[in-house]
Amino acid sequence: MKAAQAGSADAFADLVLSYRDRLLRFLLTRCATHADAEDALQDTLINAFRYIRSYDARWRFSTWLYRIAINNASRQQTPEVVELGELRDEEGDPLLQCIGVSETENLWVTARRLLNDEVYAAMWLRYAEDMSVNDISLALDRSVSWTKVNLMRGRRALDAGMNGSNKESKAYGQTG
Amino acid sequence: MDKLANRLKEDADRIEVTVSENLDYRIQASLQGVTPEGEARPRRERARPLGFWWASSLTGIAAAAAVIVIMNMQQSEEPPAVQPVDVVATVPAFDLKAETAALTNPLQQELVNLQADIKKAEEKVKKDIGL
Numbered sequence: 001m002k003a004a005q006a007g008s009a010d011a012f013a014d015l016v017l018s019y020r021d022r023l024l025r026f027l028l029t030r031c032a033t034h035a036d037a038e039d040a041l042q043d044t045l046i047n048a049f050r051y052i053r054s055y056d057a058r059w060r061f062s063t064w065l066y067r068i069a070i071n072n073a074s075r076q077q078t079p080e081v082v083e084l085g086e087l088r089d090e091e092g093d094p095l096l097q098c099i100g101v102s103e104t105e106n107l108w109v110t111a112r113r114l115l116n117d118e119v120y121a122a123m124w125l126r127y128a129e130d131m132s133v134n135d136i137s138l139a140l141d142r143s144v145s146w147t148k149v150n151l152m153r154g155r156r157a158l159d160a161g162m163n164g165s166n167k168e169s170k171a172y173g174q175t176g
Numbered sequence: 177m178d179k180l181a182n183r184l185k186e187d188a189d190r191i192e193v194t195v196s197e198n199l200d201y202r203i204q205a206s207l208q209g210v211t212p213e214g215e216a217r218p219r220r221e222r223a224r225p226l227g228f229w230w231a232s233s234l235t236g237i238a239a240a241a242a243v244i245v246i247m248n249m250q251q252s253e254e255p256p257a258v259q260p261v262d263v264v265a266t267v268p269a270f271d272l273k274a275e276t277a278a279l280t281n282p283l284q285q286e287l288v289n290l291q292a293d294i295k296k297a298e299e300k301v302k303k304d305i306g307l
Contacts, residue, residue, distance in 0.1 A: 009207040020203075025193040038199050046206050053214040107187045127181050128188035155180060 005052050012049045023069050030073040044069040063135040114161045115154055123154045
């Protein structure tokens with residue numbers, strides 16, 4: 001970390017090596033195309049290196065990286081991109097491309113369909129990354145209580161979605 | 177961990193993603209062109225010269241001394257001493273001539289005697305002032 005903060009790009013690259021695949025996997029679920037996800041990852045790492053000196057050691061490094069990644073993913077969702085995303089067919093969906101063949105639908109595909117972006121991100125950080133509620137609230141810049149409530153609602157919505165009911169999703173403001 | 181959490185974890189693991197060599201090359205190249213911000217941040221201004229501290233200290237001491245002197249001067253201005261006044265001398269003396277009444281008779285008789293004395297005194301006063 002000290003070498004990276006001193007300006008060593010190689011040290012920073014080593015520092016983030018173990019996070020890159022996880023970040024890309026998360027970004028693939030948020031972006032319209034594989035190329036967008038790769039661009040978002042590149043931007044995330046560049047921004048992280050640029051502002052590495054402002055990193056507060058009280059945060060977990062992964063939490064800090066995810067916060068930057070979430071901001072970058074949100075920035076990529078301009079109206080033009082959303083329109084392109086709506087036009088894409090399922091074969092071009094980067095998330096579906098990365099999921100192995102299975103008899104059941106991947107729950108994260110269901111979650112993306114039912115939850116809004118913030119709740120989806122909270123669910124991902126909690127259940128895919130095993131992040132604590134406090135860290136999730138930091139990464140999303142939300143209160144702990146907001147995080148707890150929306151994790152609970154996200155679970156309910158997924159339960160309802162798995163059982164074929166789509167009632168819960170409307171409670172989130174999911175418009176897509 | 178409950179069933180839903182397990183399923184979410186498993187399904188996340190089923191999303192197979194790795195950073196390609198091409199992307200890795202792009203990232204490495206991009207990082208080489210970035211310099212962390214904050215390096216050129218100007219250092220804090222140096223401490224003020226010693227003369228400044230001397231001047232401010234002397235000014236403070238002089239101000240404190242001035243305040244002390246002013247306070248002492250105000251305390252030394254004692255109020256003028258009050259001379260004792262002979263109150264008895266200032267008050268004009270009245271020549272009071274009083275006689276005690278000898279209450280020897282019954283009260284009704286005494287009252288009559290007193291009224292007669294008052295009448296005599298009135299006549300005497302009128303006579304004195306020329307009425």
